[in-house]
Amino acid sequence: MGNSMLSPNDLQALWVTFKLALVSTALLLVFCTPFAWWLAHTRWRGRVVIEAVIMLPLVLPPTVLGFYLLLLLGPNGWIGQTMEAVGFNHLAFTFSGLVIGSMLYSLPFVMQPLTAAFQAAGGRMLEVAATLRASPLERFYSVVLPLSQRGFLTAIVLSFAHSLGEFGVIVMIGGNIPGSTQVASIAIYNHVEAMDYASAHTLAAILVVLSFSLLLAVYALNRKFKVVGI
Amino acid sequence: MSIIADIILERGSFTLDVNLQLPGSGVTALFGRSGCGKTTLLRALAGLERFNGGQICVQGEIWQDNKHFLPVHLRAVGYVFQESSLFPHLNVKHNLLYGFNRLDKSARHIAFDDTVQLLGLDSLMHKFPAQLSGGQRQRVAIGRALLTSPRLLLMDEPMASLDLISKAEILPYIETLHRNLAIPVIYVSHSIQEVCRLADHMVLLENGRVLAQDSLQAVLTRPDLPLAYHDNAAAVLCATMLRHSADHMSELGLEGGQTLLISRQNIMPGAQVRARVLARDVAIALQVPQHISVNNCLPATIRDISDDSHPGHVLLQLDLAGQTILSRISRRSFERLTLAVGLKVFALIKAINLD
Numbered sequence A: 001m002g003n004s005m006l007s008p009n010d011l012q013a014l015w016v017t018f019k020l021a022l023v024s025t026a027l028l029l030v031f032c033t034p035f036a037w038w039l040a041h042t043r044w045r046g047r048v049v050i051e052a053v054i055m056l057p058l059v060l061p062p063t064v065l066g067f068y069l070l071l072l073l074g075p076n077g078w079i080g081q082t083m084e085a086v087g088f089n090h091l092a093f094t095f096s097g098l099v100i101g102s103m104l105y106s107l108p109f110v111m112q113p114l115t116a117a118f119q120a121a122g123g124r125m126l127e128v129a130a131t132l133r134a135s136p137l138e139r140f141y142s143v144v145l146p147l148s149q150r151g152f153l154t155a156i157v158l159s160f161a162h163s164l165g166e167f168g169v170i171v172m173i174g175g176n177i178p179g180s181t182q183v184a185s186i187a188i189y190n191h192v193e194a195m196d197y198a199s200a201h202t203l204a205a206i207l208v209v210l211s212f213s214l215l216l217a218v219y220a221l222n223r224k225f226k227v228v229g230i
Numbered sequence B: 001m002s003i004i005a006d007i008i009l010e011r012g013s014f015t016l017d018v019n020l021q022l023p024g025s026g027v028t029a030l031f032g033r034s035g036c037g038k039t040t041l042l043r044a045l046a047g048l049e050r051f052n053g054g055q056i057c058v059q060g061e062i063w064q065d066n067k068h069f070l071p072v073h074l075r076a077v078g079y080v081f082q083e084s085s086l087f088p089h090l091n092v093k094h095n096l097l098y099g100f101n102r103l104d105k106s107a108r109h110i111a112f113d114d115t116v117q118l119l120g121l122d123s124l125m126h127k128f129p130a131q132l133s134g135g136q137r138q139r140v141a142i143g144r145a146l147l148t149s150p151r152l153l154l155m156d157e158p159m160a161s162l163d164l165i166s167k168a169e170i171l172p173y174i175e176t177l178h179r180n181l182a183i184p185v186i187y188v189s190h191s192i193q194e195v196c197r198l199a200d201h202m203v204l205l206e207n208g209r210v211l212a213q214d215s216l217q218a219v220l221t222r223p224d225l226p227l228a229y230h231d232n233a234a235a236v237l238c239a240t241m242l243r244h245s246a247d248h249m250s251e252l253g254l255e256g257g258q259t260l261l262i263s264r265q266n267i268m269p270g271a272q273v274r275a276r277v278l279a280r281d282v283a284i285a286l287q288v289p290q291h292i293s294v295n296n297c298l299p300a301t302i303r304d305i306s307d308d309s310h311p312g313h314v315l316l317q318l319d320l321a322g323q324t325i326l327s328r329i330s331r332r333s334f335e336r337l338t339l340a341v342g343l344k345v346f347a348l349i350k351a352i353n354l355d
Helices: A008-041 A046-058 A062-075 A078-085 A096-122 A122-131 A136-147 A149-164 A166-173 A184-193 A197-228 B038-046 B092-101 B112-118 B133-146 B164-182 B191-200 B216-221 B331-336
Strands: B002-013 B014-023 B028-032 B055-058 B061-064 B077-080 B150-158 B185-189 B201-206 B209-215 B236-246 B249-253 B259-261 B272-278 B284-285 B294-305 B313-320 B322-332 B344-349
Touching: A008 A096, A008 A149, A008 A184, A008 A197, A008 B191, A046 A096, A062 A078, A062 A096, A062 A166, A096 A136, A096 A149, A096 A166, A096 B028, A122 A136, A136 A149, A149 A197, A166 A184, A184 A197, A197 B191, B002 B038, B014 B038, B014 B055, B014 B209, B028 B038, B028 B191, B038 B055, B038 B150, B038 B185, B061 B164, B061 B185, B077 B133, B077 B185, B112 B133, B112 B164, B133 B150, B133 B164, B164 B191, B185 B191, B191 B216, B191 B236, B191 B272, B201 B216, B209 B216, B216 B236, B216 B322, B236 B259, B236 B322, B259 B294, B284 B322, B313 B331, B313 B344, B322 B331
Parallel strands: B028 B185, B028 B201, B077 B150, B150 B185
Antiparallel strands: B002 B014, B002 B055, B055 B061, B201 B209, B236 B249, B236 B272, B249 B259, B284 B344, B294 B313, B294 B344, B313 B322
């Protein structure tokens, strides 16, 4: 039987979890902001296909996503082989692989609120800004971003919280390497497998408290923003 | 200096095909039914609606021709949209400063404080758009557009979304603009009262084409245009408020020394006013009638005679001290008096509206 204190291993798992959520959320924002802007305003007919693909991770079992990623990123996969051909390692069982998997898995949670926000913030307000001498970039910074605050907030929270709890994709492509690819959810699973319920409890409780505080903070902030009139 | 707009623009089954030469000062009204292309024309002028070729030239500066398309944010245009278009995340002051701050200091011809005062925005500066009334919001929108020191101010039915009280509140401000600023204004409206009160020049649009472009008075009274056949057909007389009398009447002076009597109006003597005279309120006499209640009986000359839309009516265009008014009388009276072009008559004006 283990004890209820966090082992160094558990601490590391928490740290990897946190880092993974942070990095994948940050990268998703960088990547999705222009992508969602384009999707919100394109009149291209193929956009429905894109929209469907973006939502795919929502309905697919994470193991399916993880399985294909493993094939793709592993030493025999298309991307993995390319990586090795140019002198890098393949991405399976690495932190970078986890980030890619986590990003794909959280993609709909970032794209959906951002696209909706950009659709609402576009149109008339952008025309107004243009007649007030704002260049396209200035329009984006001074009108679209502030009017999309809520969309960004929702995207960040959902992506972060979702990454915290991710299991299936990670188990498939990250394996279970302590200190490198072992995240909290997998550590909990290991504790349970080993019948060490006390350690599982501690880790699980930390995740519950963390997620709850995060959501609480966000909803409180959101209320505050509403008062300002957005 | 003037505004030249040569536009052919297709949107589905609708085609806007206009060739306009508008004066470089004063208010030009774009008038027509909804769907006739007024807003599209305004948007094309601002660069919000793209089209190929054509020409848009404002006060000597080319905004668009075969080779160039100046993007909206580089055009010195002020645009007041139909509905409130204030940025909801900025307070009044920062809405006003949004465009102003983007201009070079040397390009700011309109002072911030003057505009705030002109539009009465002093007490609103720290409020957010959601806290303002419809009329206040439009005043801020007008101020915000003015503060970009535009060479051309476009107003797309700025009062259409307002109730009557807000309209009454905002009209005087627009009139003040008109008197105090040299910026040409193009004003879209489908309210003839608004047009009569504000416009100097008028463009009549129908199905994307220009039916007429001329001075307000000319377009209102041209017998070959649909306005003259409207039941509320009217002419506008420019006059000066002369004096108020003890019996609650006011006297308006026309050029040429003639005067018009109306019920007392709350307008300072010396002010310029526009008197709207409906065609159906003008009767004709060959001599000055005695024993009649109508106060205004002015000599006029018949300039044109045309058939009215009603077969029993005739529409007369009269020259009254150099200005034009319309008179709609019955065909029977017309024949009884044997009226003809060039005949000197007396116009009996039963009602005058200062709106």
